[in-house]
Amino acid sequence: xxxxxxxxxxxxxxxxxxxxxxxxxxxxxxxxxxxxxxxxxxxxxxxxxxxxxxxxxxxxxxxxxxxxxxxxxxxxxxxxxxxxxxxxxxxxxxxxxxxxxxxxxxxxxxxxxxxxxxxxxxxxxxxxxxxxxxxxxxxxxxxxxxxxxxxxxxxxxxxxxxxxxxxxxxxxxxxxxxxxxxxxxxxxxxxxxxxxxxxxxxxxxxxxxxxxxxxxxxxxxxxxxxxxxxxxxxxxxxxxxxxxxxxxxxxxxxxxxxxxxxxxxxxxxxxxxxxxxxxxxxxxxxxxxxxxxxxxxxxxxxxxxxxxxxxxxxxxxxxxxxxxxxxxxxxxxxxxxxxxxxxxxxxxxxxxxxxxxxxxxxxxxxxxxxxxxxxxxxxxxxxxxxxxxxxxxxxxxxxxxxxxxxxxxxxxxxxxxxxxxxxxxxxxxxxxxxxxxxxxxxxxxxxxxxxxxxxxxxxxxxxxxxxxxxxxxxxxxxxxxxxxxxxxxxxxxxxxxxxxxxxxxxxxxxxxxxxxxxxxxxxxxxxxxxxxxxxxxxxxxxxxxxxxxxxxxxxxxxxxxxxxxxxxxxxxxxxxxxxxxxxxxxxxxxxxxxxxxxxxxxxxxxxxxxxxxxxxxxxxxxxxxxxxx
Amino acid sequence: xxxxxxxxxxxxxxxxxxxxxxxxxxxxxxxxxxxxxxxxxxxxxxxxxxxxxxxxxxxxxxxxxxxxxxxxxxxxxxxxxxxxxxxxxxxxxxxxxxx
Amino acid sequence: xxxxxxxxxxxxxxxxxxxxxxxxxxxxxxxxxxxxxxxxxxxxxxxxxxxxxxxxxxxxxxxxxxxxxxxxxxxxxxxxxxxxxxxxxxxxxxxxxxxxxxxxxxxxxxxxxxxxxxxxxxxxxxxxxxxxxxxxxxxxxxxxxxxxxxxxxxxxxxxxxxxxxxxxxxxxxxxxxxxxxxxxxxxxxxxxxxxxxxxxxxxxxxxxxxxxxxxxxxxxxxxxxxxxxxxxxxxxxxxxxxxxxxxxxxxxxxxxxxx
Numbered sequence: 001x002x003x004x005x006x007x008x009x010x011x012x013x014x015x016x017x018x019x020x021x022x023x024x025x026x027x028x029x030x031x032x033x034x035x036x037x038x039x040x041x042x043x044x045x046x047x048x049x050x051x052x053x054x055x056x057x058x059x060x061x062x063x064x065x066x067x068x069x070x071x072x073x074x075x076x077x078x079x080x081x082x083x084x085x086x087x088x089x090x091x092x093x094x095x096x097x098x099x100x101x102x103x104x105x106x107x108x109x110x111x112x113x114x115x116x117x118x119x120x121x122x123x124x125x126x127x128x129x130x131x132x133x134x135x136x137x138x139x140x141x142x143x144x145x146x147x148x149x150x151x152x153x154x155x156x157x158x159x160x161x162x163x164x165x166x167x168x169x170x171x172x173x174x175x176x177x178x179x180x181x182x183x184x185x186x187x188x189x190x191x192x193x194x195x196x197x198x199x200x201x202x203x204x205x206x207x208x209x210x211x212x213x214x215x216x217x218x219x220x221x222x223x224x225x226x227x228x229x230x231x232x233x234x235x236x237x238x239x240x241x242x243x244x245x246x247x248x249x250x251x252x253x254x255x256x257x258x259x260x261x262x263x264x265x266x267x268x269x270x271x272x273x274x275x276x277x278x279x280x281x282x283x284x285x286x287x288x289x290x291x292x293x294x295x296x297x298x299x300x301x302x303x304x305x306x307x308x309x310x311x312x313x314x315x316x317x318x319x320x321x322x323x324x325x326x327x328x329x330x331x332x333x334x335x336x337x338x339x340x341x342x343x344x345x346x347x348x349x350x351x352x353x354x355x356x357x358x359x360x361x362x363x364x365x366x367x368x369x370x371x372x373x374x375x376x377x378x379x380x381x382x383x384x385x386x387x388x389x390x391x392x393x394x395x396x397x398x399x400x401x402x403x404x405x406x407x408x409x410x411x412x413x414x415x416x417x418x419x420x421x422x423x424x425x426x427x428x429x430x431x432x433x434x435x436x437x438x439x440x441x442x443x444x445x446x447x448x449x450x451x452x453x454x455x456x457x458x459x460x461x462x463x464x465x466x467x468x469x470x471x472x473x474x475x476x477x478x479x480x481x482x483x484x485x486x487x488x489x490x491x492x493x494x495x496x497x498x499x500x501x502x503x504x505x506x507x508x509x510x511x512x513x514x515x516x517x518x519x520x521x522x523x524x525x526x527x528x529x530x531x532x533x534x535x536x537x538x539x540x541x542x543x544x545x546x547x548x549x550x551x552x553x554x555x556x557x558x559x560x561x562x563x564x565x566x567x568x569x570x571x572x573x574x575x576x577x578x579x580x581x582x583x584x585x586x587x588x589x590x591x592x593x594x595x596x597x598x599x600x601x602x603x604x605x606x607x608x609x610x611x612x613x614x615x616x617x618x619x620x621x622x623x624x625x626x627x628x629x
Numbered sequence: 630x631x632x633x634x635x636x637x638x639x640x641x642x643x644x645x646x647x648x649x650x651x652x653x654x655x656x657x658x659x660x661x662x663x664x665x666x667x668x669x670x671x672x673x674x675x676x677x678x679x680x681x682x683x684x685x686x687x688x689x690x691x692x693x694x695x696x697x698x699x700x701x702x703x704x705x706x707x708x709x710x711x712x713x714x715x716x717x718x719x720x721x722x723x724x725x726x727x728x
Numbered sequence: 729x730x731x732x733x734x735x736x737x738x739x740x741x742x743x744x745x746x747x748x749x750x751x752x753x754x755x756x757x758x759x760x761x762x763x764x765x766x767x768x769x770x771x772x773x774x775x776x777x778x779x780x781x782x783x784x785x786x787x788x789x790x791x792x793x794x795x796x797x798x799x800x801x802x803x804x805x806x807x808x809x810x811x812x813x814x815x816x817x818x819x820x821x822x823x824x825x826x827x828x829x830x831x832x833x834x835x836x837x838x839x840x841x842x843x844x845x846x847x848x849x850x851x852x853x854x855x856x857x858x859x860x861x862x863x864x865x866x867x868x869x870x871x872x873x874x875x876x877x878x879x880x881x882x883x884x885x886x887x888x889x890x891x892x893x894x895x896x897x898x899x900x901x902x903x904x905x906x907x908x909x910x911x912x913x914x915x916x917x918x919x920x921x922x923x924x925x926x927x928x929x930x931x932x933x934x935x936x937x938x939x940x941x942x943x944x945x946x947x948x949x950x951x952x953x954x955x956x957x958x959x960x961x962x963x964x965x966x967x968x969x970x971x972x973x974x975x976x977x978x979x980x981x982x983x984x985x986x987x
Contacts, residue, residue, distance in 0.1 A: 604724035605824055611651045611831050618838035625841050630740035632855055636846050638747045644839035645754040651831040657809055658763050661770045665754060668777050675786045682856025684869045687786050688878050694796060695885045699892035701801050705808045706899035713902065718812045721823060
């Protein structure tokens with residue numbers, strides 16, 4: 001493996017930014033955002049340089065490593081803090097630093113009125129550094145550090161406006177639900193070490209075939225738990241909607257483009273584990289399919305633009321997880337969808353931020369309408385992202401999603417039909433709810449009152465949106481041309497045999513486009529051609545009511561975990577107070593009682609101590625006297 | 630006369646010194662009583678040296694004297710320091726340990 | 729070799745004369761009130777011990793005992809006594825309740841047990857005497873031991889001695905933490921510290937025209953002695969004379985009216 005001493009700069013630059021902005025405090029208020037943006041851009045430049053280096057090498061020598069220091073060395077357990085940059089991580093590095101830099105630029109303007117802008121940029125840089133560590137770590141333990149780091153950054157940024165109690169609660173909810181996933185990751189690491197004796201990717205890969213399938217299944221399921229927590233998949237999906245409490249650039253960067261896709265990265269990175277554990281792999285696909293439907297259904301009912309987009313994110317990540325669960329056939333397409341989604345979803349979130357910026361932070365889409373005239377650039381960029389997500393050719397989403405649907409259908413047997421059918425139906429629903437967002441926001445008649453003055457955002461905000469829109473348009477075509485990404489990533493995955501084709505690709509594309517057309521048409525009929533009420537109607541079907549409440553996710557969590565947890569806690573508190581505290585207090589009282597009686601001997605007078613010594617000496621002599629009798 | 634008598638004498642002097650340490654309040658007198666106890670121990674050492682017919686006991690007594698000299702020097706310096714800050718040479722006044 | 733178990737002749741006589749004297753002196757140390765007297769009695773005990781050392785063929789130790797203890801150490805004690813002065817701690821009355829009876833009981837138990845233990849003990853061998861060991865001379869014999877077998881403890885003890893000397897210097901070295909008040913400041917402070925009574929300074933001792941010694945308290949206008957007029961040391965030593973006897977009770981104080 002080629003070593004390269006430049007990798008550390010990828011992480012070091014944003015980390016330096018975060019530390020200096022936090023440590024310098026108010027002194028950095030004036031220029032902190034510029035430094036943070038410059039460092040993020042610098043990290044992107046390093047990433048581009050690494051990419052050009054990598055392109056110049058032969059396929060088998062493309063991965064490079066850098067050992068930073070020996071982290072743990074205990075007996076047979078050796079972990080180095082080292083970085084690994086291969087074909088998979090470079091994709092992520094460029095996505096993270098590229099989109100991250102654009103969002104830094106966007107935030108300069110978006111957060112310009114916020115007194116804590118410097119702190120915001122420090123956290124953004126911290127996130128970039130942690131996320132890069134996550135994708136660059138060469139072992140599960142190194143990945144875990146980054147994994148926790150992005151969790152921390154996410155927590156800090158969701159609760160950035162923690163003066164509002166609801167936002168602070170949302171950040172805690174995200175953090176706690178993520179902990180469940182983190183537990184899964186730590187369990188996976190422990191199982192890997194206990195049964196394979198190593199936690200590095202290469203070590204686990206070598207042992208993957210010799211280890212028992214049960215072991216690999218256990219590791220796989222634990223990794224899946226981790227991915228489910230981080231990527232807001234069913235059943236740990238409830239935090240993502242509330243995470244929209246954070247500033248919109250955060251939603252774009254962390255909760256759409258990068259951090260939430262860490263689960264997909266983990267599963268694709270651990271492809272050798274899942275290839276050796278078919279049960280776990282199937283479970284991954286099922287979780288992905290459930291989530292993509294779940295997110296799509298929730299998305300149809302949300303009136304909050306950010307929450308609708310969050311539901312859409314959940315659904316799209318469901319696609320990626322589904323792809324990752326389809327084995328070697330799907331890994332590359334999962335990553336491709338991840339990259340294209342990074343462009344169009346980040347662009348749409350920035351667009352939503354732009355709309356909110358122009359509408360006095362109003363998030364209810366029923367209070368929007370006819371914004372096309374007032375925000376033309378936002379409308380165009382958002383619209384391009386919209387065309388990409390619903391999968392209209394030749395926009396990015398068409399290529400990636402179509403490939404996923406096709407791969408799912410080709411998975412074979414009932415499994416293929418079920419998964420592929422779900423994905424197809426999901427594509428239709430996606431088209432429906434995204435069209436609804438578009439119509440409610442931009443093209444339907446205006447529903448806002450006259451003291452709103454919608455206006456286009458400044459160039460610092462729309463320029464990143466425009467760049468991302470270009471990505472939304474072109475990335476799918478570029479990545480899939482001649483199976484570019486697939487061949488690029490191929491050396492990382494196990495070879496796999498030819499798969500059967502259930503339906504020819506052209507038919508699949510036709511089916512998908514038909515579903516999309518149906519979805520768009522339904523939305524147009526329901527929202528463009530008929531009146532939309534400014535207040536959400538109450539007399540709706542049971543299903544809509546449930547969907548508005550996120551398919552009862554919070555109620556279910558509450559009933560299943562929170563209430564029993566509270567009962568358990570109160571029982572434990574009683575036990576603690578009566579039995580444990582009683583015992584402790586009893587011991588304490590014994591000690592205090594004996595202490596207060598012994599205290600009398602401690603007069604503080606040297607002579608009384610001397611006398612005690614004398615008595616002791618006399619006792620000693622008496623003992624000798626008795627013994628020698 | 631029996632040679633044991635030296636030992637009895639030394640035991641007696643030692644006990645008197647011990648009582649003095651406990652009973653007297655003036656720090657300097659207490660100190661002198663400690664010296665008396667050390668001297669009593671030295672007498673024992675010299676007597677046993679004679680009984681055993683070797684000079685080792687006397688060497689140890691010599692060391693005891695040196696240590697006692699050190700102790701006197703440091704101890705008296707402490708007494709002077711305490712006196713300077715508390716204006717008293719009574720060891721009962723230096724009873725801050727209980728607080 | 730002479731049997732040493734029983735000592736005859738001059739040494740026995742010496743012992744029987746000096747041993748009771750040293751015990752009496754040691755007891756006296758506890759019973760006298762003044763620290764100076766205790767120091768003198770201790771010096772006596774040490775000299776008797778030096779004599780016992782010499783009598784027991786420990787010539788070197790005997791001489792060292794006189795030079796180091798009676799000479800240097802006791803002198804140091806006297807110096808410190810002089811520095812510290814006399815105060816109420818010299819008093820023989822007990823301030824800690826119950827300490828004295830317990831202490832005496834414990835000491836009697838300790839001494840009694842020790843003496844009875846010694847009485848029961850057997851030496852296990854005939855006393856040898858130091859004639860052989862001291863053949864080249866007592867000082868030479870000690871020197872050979874000190875610089876061969878005991879050379880390491882000897883060096884350690886010398887290090888201890890130096891450390892103690894430096895420690896004593898550090899302890900005794902007094903550094904002012906505040907600036908010494910000038911006479912002017914003292915005067916200002918006197919006037920500003922509460923009552924004006926002390927502003928003029930403490931009253932001088934002596935009863936005017938009748939007795940002007942420093943151990944006689946001055947009399948206040950109401951005829952009581954003024955405690956602040958005499959030194960605290962004199963009071964602690966009990967060397968204060970009752971000034972009532974010098975009061976002018978018997979003097980005719982009526983003023984004759986004259987033209």
